[in-house]
Amino acid sequence: MINKRKILGVVVTLSLLASFVVAAVPASAGTLGWTTFTPPSTSNNVLTTDVITDIAVAGDGKTIFAGTGGLTLYKSTDKGVGWSKIMTSSTSNNGTSDFVAVAPDDSNYIVIADATSGNITVTTNGGTTWYRLGPPETSATIKGLDFSPALSGVHYIGVVGAVGAAAGVWYFDVGAAAPTWKAITGGIYTGFTTGTSAGAVAFSPAFASDQVMATVTDNGTILLQLFSFNSKKWNGDAGFSGYPGTIVATGGPGITAASITLDPGYLGSDDSTRLAFIGLTVTGDPDKNGIWRMSDTTAKDLKIGAAVQMQSVAWNGSVLVGGRYDSNIIYYSSDATASSPTVSTTTSYKRPGLDTTGNEKTVVAWAGADVVAGVQNANGAFAVSRNNAKSFNDISLINTTLTSMRDVGISADGAKVFLVTDDGTYTSVWRKTTAWERVFTVADIGPTGALGYFIRLAPD
Numbered sequence: 001m002i003n004k005r006k007i008l009g010v011v012v013t014l015s016l017l018a019s020f021v022v023a024a025v026p027a028s029a030g031t032l033g034w035t036t037f038t039p040p041s042t043s044n045n046v047l048t049t050d051v052i053t054d055i056a057v058a059g060d061g062k063t064i065f066a067g068t069g070g071l072t073l074y075k076s077t078d079k080g081v082g083w084s085k086i087m088t089s090s091t092s093n094n095g096t097s098d099f100v101a102v103a104p105d106d107s108n109y110i111v112i113a114d115a116t117s118g119n120i121t122v123t124t125n126g127g128t129t130w131y132r133l134g135p136p137e138t139s140a141t142i143k144g145l146d147f148s149p150a151l152s153g154v155h156y157i158g159v160v161g162a163v164g165a166a167a168g169v170w171y172f173d174v175g176a177a178a179p180t181w182k183a184i185t186g187g188i189y190t191g192f193t194t195g196t197s198a199g200a201v202a203f204s205p206a207f208a209s210d211q212v213m214a215t216v217t218d219n220g221t222i223l224l225q226l227f228s229f230n231s232k233k234w235n236g237d238a239g240f241s242g243y244p245g246t247i248v249a250t251g252g253p254g255i256t257a258a259s260i261t262l263d264p265g266y267l268g269s270d271d272s273t274r275l276a277f278i279g280l281t282v283t284g285d286p287d288k289n290g291i292w293r294m295s296d297t298t299a300k301d302l303k304i305g306a307a308v309q310m311q312s313v314a315w316n317g318s319v320l321v322g323g324r325y326d327s328n329i330i331y332y333s334s335d336a337t338a339s340s341p342t343v344s345t346t347t348s349y350k351r352p353g354l355d356t357t358g359n360e361k362t363v364v365a366w367a368g369a370d371v372v373a374g375v376q377n378a379n380g381a382f383a384v385s386r387n388n389a390k391s392f393n394d395i396s397l398i399n400t401t402l403t404s405m406r407d408v409g410i411s412a413d414g415a416k417v418f419l420v421t422d423d424g425t426y427t428s429v430w431r432k433t434t435a436w437e438r439v440f441t442v443a444d445i446g447p448t449g450a451l452g453y454f455i456r457l458a459p460d
Contacts, residue, residue, distance in 0.1 A: 039402055039419060040436040044082035045074065048397050052374035052382060054363055056100045058107035061368030065110060066382060066397060067097030073112060075127065079367050080382050080396050081435050086127030087112075093130040095121025099142060101157075104205075105149040109174065111157050113142045120145075120159065122174060136170035136181045137163050143255065144215075148203040150175075151211060151229070158213050160198035165253075167198040167217050169227070184227060184234075191237030192227075193244045195219030199258030200278070204268050212268030216258045216278055222247040224260075224276060224294050226268060241271070245297035252284030257325045257361070259312040271296045277336065279310030281325045291322050291343065293336065303331060303343040316366040321389045323362030327355045328375045330364065332389035350391035352383030353399075354426065354441055364389075379426065381438065393431075394438035400428070407454040420455050427453045 040046045053069040066074040066083070071094070073087035087095070096114040103109035108126040113119070118135030120142075141161045148156040157172040166185075169192070173179050185192045200216040207213075211229040216222065224245040228238035235243035263275035276294040290304030291313060302320075311325040320336035323329075330346040352362065353375030361376045371385040373392060381394035402421045409418035419430040422444065429440040442453075 033414070035414065037417060037432065039405060039421070040398070040430055040438075041402075044396070045084075046082075046396050046398060046436055047401070048399060050074075050397065051376045051378075051380050051399055052363070052397055053098050053361070053376060054100045055365055055372065055374045055382070056102045056110075057365045057367045057372065058102050059104040060107070061366075063102075063107045064365075064367060064372065065100050065102055066374060067100040067112060069098050069376075070096055073097045073100065073110075073127070074397065076396070079370065080372055080384060083396060086110075087123075087130060091127075091130060093121055093132045095119065095130055095132055099145040101145045101147040103147040103149060103155050106155070109147055109155050111145060111147050113145045113159065115142045115161075118142050118161070120157065120172070122157065122172075124174065133157075133172055133181070136172070137168060137183060139163055140168055140170075143198065144200040144258065146201045146203050146213075148207050148213075151208055156203070156213075156229070158201040158203060158215075160201040160215055160217075162197040165196055167195045167219075169198050169201070169215055169217075171213075184232075189227075189232060189234065191234030193217065193219065193223055193225060193235070195223070196253035197255045199255035199280075200260040202260045202262050202276075204266050205262060205264055206267045210268035214260055214262060214276060216247070216255070216260050216280075217244075218250070218253055218255045218282070218284070220251065220253055220284065221249045222255070222258075222278075222280060222282065222288070224278070224297075228268070240268070242297040245294055245299070247278055247280075247292050247294060247299050248288045248301070250282050250284035250288050254283030256281040256283055257309070257311050259310065259322075261313050261315040261320075263315065264317045275337070277302075277313050277315050277320055279313040279322050281309040281311070291320070291331065293341075295337075300341075302333065302336060302341050311361045312363045312365075314364045314366050314371070319371075319388045321364045321366075321371050323364040323373060325361055326358055328353050328360045328362050329355070330362065330373065330385075330389050330392070332371075334388065344390075346385075346389055346391065349440060349442070350393075352392045352394060353381040354379035379441075394441075395435065398438060400426075406452060409455040409457045411457060412459060418455050418457065420453055422453070429455065 050068040054067040071089040071092040074083040097112040098115040099113040118140035120133040144160040154175040198217040204212040259279040286306040290308040291302040293300040309325040313322040322331040352373040357377040382397040383392040404422040406420040417432040
């Protein structure tokens with residue numbers, strides 16, 4: 001009698017030692033067939049030693065850029081399945097990518113920022129050439145960055161942060177006859193409410209017509225302030241009645257992280273369309289951390305509390321998603337405009353990356369109908385959700401190594417391959433159809449670490 005258990009053991013052993021060779025019975029065929037595949041690797045940057053500090057999605061919903069906090073910037077044209085490096089140490093002109101933004105109407109216009117030095121670097125040809133613009137002001141620190149669509153042939157870079165103990169808001173007019181940095185918090189730029197820092201910036205989706213830029217600032221009260229590029233004035237002085245809008249009083253200065261997302265139908269000249277969502281991590285009063293809604297100048301807390309430290313929020317007009325500053329927790333709400341909105345949390349085993357260090361600084365964005373997320377630090381990853389943030393799979397830029405491969409499972413029709421790996425600390429399950437995805441990760445347990453997880457599939 002043939003010992004099938006021994007034969008299976010030989011096949012699996014050979015598969016894990018070299019490339020994978022799999023025998024499967026296709027559902028529509030009656031004979032055995034062979035195929036080969038390789039495990040997840042650095043090919044297409046599925047695995048990497050870099051971490052993700054920021055992501056920016058172009059207007060087509062497929063082209064995505066990922067910053068690393070260093071001299072490398074990644075680009076994907078297939079919604080994050082594969083990546084190429086469009087900026088390296090030899091081409092970066094010393095630009096570093098703590099923050100990244102792309103013009104929504106032209107993915108050749110990309111800007112990156114160094115949070116600490118304040119240096120801003122831009123390309124207008126998709127990364128072939130990078131131009132260092134320097135800091136917008138001496139001693140500026142950066143907390144937010146955005147790139148506008150074209151207005152009369154000019155794309156504007158909006159930057160917010162601080163200079164010492166004062167809030168800073170600047171813009172750079174890429175494509176102007178004499179482009180230069182302009183500080184817009186004083187002098188002729190009237191109407192701005194001064195404070196200690198500015199934490200987020202976003203151009204109106206209708207910028208080509210309304211010429212509006214929104215910022216989140218702090219002076220003991222977190223404010224939503226609007227700037228008009230038409231009048232070169234702020235808030236009420238620019239005709240925005242009731243602005244600056246009060247989001248929440250914190251009782252003390254300090255924005256650790258902030259994010260703002262505007263409604264797709266936002267039009268600065270129409271107060272009925274001025275809908276924004278803000279994510280906050282503040283130092284003055286941590287109980288005011290969380291996700292806030294601004295219906296014009298009326299504030300509503302959706303989810304707040306000392307534990308709700310937010311790094312980013314994203315809204316597509318129907319579903320609101322948010323990423324935590326201190327972990328890889330993701331929030332989502334499908335009724336964010338309701339009088340009593342419901343905010344849910346992605347289940348712990350289906351979040352992007354891993355929560356391993358306490359400052360994951362999770363960034364989220366909409367890429368077409370999918371939610372994408374990036375998580376910093378060890379075992380961080382680029383992840384995608386195809387069900388409105390209810391669950392994520394890590395698909396690329398995964399900061400891990402495949403130290404040990406424990407087991408393989410094959411679907412009956414041979415269309416799906418499952419792989420169990422271990423890096424000495426975490427066990428992961430990978431699924432391959434057309435590309436690898438990490439679909440589950442769990443900490444190793446036991447006195448010596450891994451206990452040797454294995455996988456089995458239902459025959460049908």
